[in-house]
Amino acid sequence: MSASVAQLSTSIRLALLATVVLSAWLGPTASASNPSEPAKVSAPRDAESDRVEFPGVIIDLKNKCVDIEASVCLDRGPLELIACTRGTKEHESIVSINARPKHVHLGLLLIGTRNGNPAMSREVPVKDSTPRWIDIPPRGDPIEVFLVLKDAAGQSVEHPISDFVMRSEGDRDPVENGGALHTTNDAKLLNSFVFAGSHVIKDDEGRSQYLADIEGNVISISTFGDEVLCLPGWNSDVNAALAWQINPAKLPKVGSKVTLRLRPSVRTAEQGNAVGSKGVVE
Numbered sequence: 001m002s003a004s005v006a007q008l009s010t011s012i013r014l015a016l017l018a019t020v021v022l023s024a025w026l027g028p029t030a031s032a033s034n035p036s037e038p039a040k041v042s043a044p045r046d047a048e049s050d051r052v053e054f055p056g057v058i059i060d061l062k063n064k065c066v067d068i069e070a071s072v073c074l075d076r077g078p079l080e081l082i083a084c085t086r087g088t089k090e091h092e093s094i095v096s097i098n099a100r101p102k103h104v105h106l107g108l109l110l111i112g113t114r115n116g117n118p119a120m121s122r123e124v125p126v127k128d129s130t131p132r133w134i135d136i137p138p139r140g141d142p143i144e145v146f147l148v149l150k151d152a153a154g155q156s157v158e159h160p161i162s163d164f165v166m167r168s169e170g171d172r173d174p175v176e177n178g179g180a181l182h183t184t185n186d187a188k189l190l191n192s193f194v195f196a197g198s199h200v201i202k203d204d205e206g207r208s209q210y211l212a213d214i215e216g217n218v219i220s221i222s223t224f225g226d227e228v229l230c231l232p233g234w235n236s237d238v239n240a241a242l243a244w245q246i247n248p249a250k251l252p253k254v255g256s257k258v259t260l261r262l263r264p265s266v267r268t269a270e271q272g273n274a275v276g277s278k279g280v281v282e
Contacts, residue, residue, distance in 0.1 A: 052110060056099030059107040066107035067148070068260040070095040075254050078168055079244045080222040082145060082161055082193075082229075083260055088216025094164055094246060095147070095260055101198065101212035101228050104262070108143065108195055113264050115197025116140030118225045119233075138223075138230050140195035142265035145219060145229070147258050149250075158261065159250060160191040165221075166247040189244060192265045193219060193229040219260075229262070 050062040058067040070083065073090035081093035090096050097104075105115065116139030123131050145161040166189075198212035211226040212218060220227040221244050252258060 052107075054099065054103035054107070056097060057103045057107055059110050061111065064111040065261055065263040066104060066111065068097050068099050068104060068262070070097045070147075070258050070260040072252050072254050072256045072258060074246060075248050075251055076246055079165065079246060080220065080224075081217060081227075082165075082219035082221065084218055085213075085216040094161075094251070095258060097218060097260065100210075101216075101218050102210035104218065105197055105210070105212075105228055108141075108262060111264065113141040113143065113195055115195045118196040118198060118227055118230060119223045120225055137233055138194045138196045140197060142192040143195050143229055144191050144263045144265045145193055146191075146261040146263070148261050149252060149258055156259070162189045162191050164247050164251050165189045165244050168243055168245045189221075190231065194232055196227060196230050198226050198228050 050060070052059040052061065056069045060067065068083075071086075072094065073084075073096045074092070074094055077092075079092060079094065081089055083095050083097055084090065084093040085101065086096045086098050088096075108115070117136070119138045120136050121133045122136055124134050125131050146158045147161060147164065148156050148158055151157045198210060198217075200208050201211055203209055212228050215224070215226050217224045217227040219229040221231055223230065223233075
């Protein structure tokens, strides 16, 4: 068997595996355009393409990235999210997507990353005492986030998501993080987010549902506890404490079609030491 045929066979197996895993995990997956119809998973057409597709999502197995069709939905104001699903939280997010968050999750799994958990509070039993609650920070593999835009020559150019976000002014910049407030005015948002992976819950009829599909939180800056990707630590969603706002300098106008790109983060030891636990580069 030639190398190209072997590569294609591996890609097709991954595409089929995607279908099986998603069906086992959440049951038959619905189309983004018509929830009553099953979504189609497209196997790679040839060894060179080496990709798997869901509605609104392209998983590039060769280059290990997940591309998501997105639209700019906000050009000014405070932010709680980088990305949400359409019809949910466009008033506090840079882009909205039509794709289902569970397909984004599966795409990240197929390129070799592992999810952990969103931030949560958990009850801990205490002998002969009232149980207490502890805060559990988010965990998961680091994922770099980009917007892919067309330049003046019509070429696609990657921009780190931090290019479109800046610190809020005045008293709006504290970020609650594990009980502490971070007030560094010149800090820059990370490009790397935690692959938390939302939650799978059961509805009243016992069917499994991916919580981010319901709530619409895809990539968060504030802590919601049900997002696919989030910043490290705990970040307040109280309006008076929102730390980040849109930097419109490079952002296309509202309604513009863009590509939201996710890629596994590769950090050097030196870079890792420069990253604080609050989602900022210090």
